[in-house]
Amino acid sequence: MKHQLILIVLMIIFKAEAQSSASSMADSLYLTGNYTLAINAYAKMGNDRTNLQIARAYQAIGNLDKAISQYESIVAENPALQIAAFELGKLYLRTNAYDEARKLFSKLATGGSENPEYQYYLGEAYRELGQPASSLVSYKNAIQLDSTHLRSLFQLAKFFTVKQQRDQALEYINQGLEFYSNDVALVNLKALVYFNDDQYPKAIPWFEKVLALGERKEYVYEKLAYCYYKNWEFDKAKETYNELLKLNDDNSDTYFSLAEVYRKNKELDSAEVFIKKAMEIKKPIFATGYNALAGLARERNDLTTALSYYEKAHAQEPMEPRYYYQICTLNDQLAEEPGRKLEYYENFIKLYGSKQPYVSQMVARRISELKEEIHFSQE
Template sequence: MRKLVLILFFISYCQTKAQTTAIADSLYATGNYAKAINKYAEEGSVKGALQIARAYNAIGNSEKAITQYRSVVEKNPDFQIASFELGKLLVKTKDYDAARKRFAKLVSETKDNPEYYFYLGEIYAEIDQPASSIIAYKNAIKNDSTHLRSLFKLAKYFVIKNDKNQALHYIEKGLNFYPDDVSLINLKALTHFNDNAYEEAIPFFERVLALGETKEYVYDKLAYCYYKNWEFEKARANYKKMLEIDDGNSDTYFKLAEAYRKDKVLDSAEIYINEAMNIQKPVFAQGYSSLGSMAREREDFKTALDFYKRAHAEDPSDPHLYHNICTLVDRNYKDLNLKLEYYEKYLEKYGKLRDRQALYYTTMVSKRISQLKEEIHLNAE
């Protein structure tokens, strides 16, 4: 009789516990996390303890969630799902040292799980250890050649490093499994773009747009590719798409103007430069410089010189603008001493600049100064 009572009590206990679990699971599934936590606490199982940690995480109480996860892992060191979720939460809360130790332990216990390596790679990237992050991402795809996020991270890293061959290696690996992945196709387009292979980049930027990634930067890159490929009408069409997204960006108007100017449609170019300058407050040097370039193409050198002087007044730090003034004075005035004065002022203002463009101009200006001095000397004789 006593044995029967114990059996009935045990059956009743199990039914009550199962009912408590079912209620807790239902509360959790419907987002009633506070009540779910109380029910799981009544249940007192390992699964219930894990669900309490998840519930705290779901309501945004990371501190209590981490404490609960740690309690579960300390009592059940082989419970990998709890350790994995704890590691991800440590990454989310930017406790990278603890997260690194957690995932290093997981990797040592289970060497064939690509997710563990991926998160280890993310942590190393966050703490600025790129070499270690690359090794971790490579281990991820070694264990799962289709691990898209690791393939993307590797490809992106090598795109940024301008390592075309390595970038394309991982991009192609990813596209073999995910041929319509927009992020990988975009990286492929950027790889060619960064390599100045604009014609090769065009179909991939077009593919990105066709897949619905109609972002301003995509139109911008594609337009520039068309521009460099002498397809000016297509370049203009894409710049105009950018203006449909943001008609208040003066840079887009300048680029559109340049696409017209390069195609010798100077009247339209001038319209868009003036539009860009109307948007800019205050007017910057770029607009005046572009107007100067077009006046120069029309051989209206007096107007060109006026525009370059205005541009230089807006941005006196740019040696290119003052060099344009010097060359126009040199071309259009007969007074050798006046020409020399402008070139010597160039050296005075910019002769100590060490960037490549400034050094080039300095070399040309110095050579022209020598020529002018020789001419002045010969004329004096």
């Protein structure tokens, strides 16, 4: 009897060692990316852990349908295995099965767990389903469980930034930055909050920090340059727009913006150079460029050249009333005969009167003055 007991114990030990060896071999195959052989090896063992590894291996090789099927089988057989349900829920999100993800994460979140990740991913499911109110509740639940949950803080901050609700956005942004001051996503949001609120001096250091953290994106340079421009820091604005051109020298808007910096700094010749460069890139749409060149000519008090550019702008976009209105006012200044002036203003009313009621009122008053002037001159 004693010998039989020893034999049974030895058999159990040998079997455990064999299973351990097989498991180690399967794990080695999995960790080195040999997923198909790993799946075959795990399938021979058939326990919760190896079944979970099979699901992970299917996901690793991109066979998401089989991965989902494997996860669903595990969850059905062992509902208490939260790790399987958690990974399945994330896979549902990845494959756009948002309602399935919502159901699963809702069950995990309401199962007495204090895991903020469940609340966060529940929020993600609601967000993808177009239910922002429910998603916000879930994100807030996540940060109640963990005040440092960055992804939930970011989603809340992003929502209120987009809605341009400055104070609420800053509340969540600052909460996140308190414990991770270099989180580039939150730093970027803080810059955008101030930018959207026209607080350009406050936005500047945050956009600068975004760049310092390595986020060298076109929109960052563009907005930072605009902040410098609005803050009358023209040299910094020029430098930043030039950095933007190094990233993309085929965007006419950048050249127009750079031209505006030079114009505002009274460097009209340089402004003209960049306007013409913008027009070269934006062919065949010249109207914006001609309008800008007309503005420069006006600043030089070269009204004849300004009129010529406005006429070219109007020829490009005849449905745009502001170009023709400038033609009217310049002819008013340049023409000697009241009748010629009157002709342009009356034509403005015919072309754009119903579309531009406020401007049409000013034009109507000028028409009245000119008619009176013509009447008295005839007498």
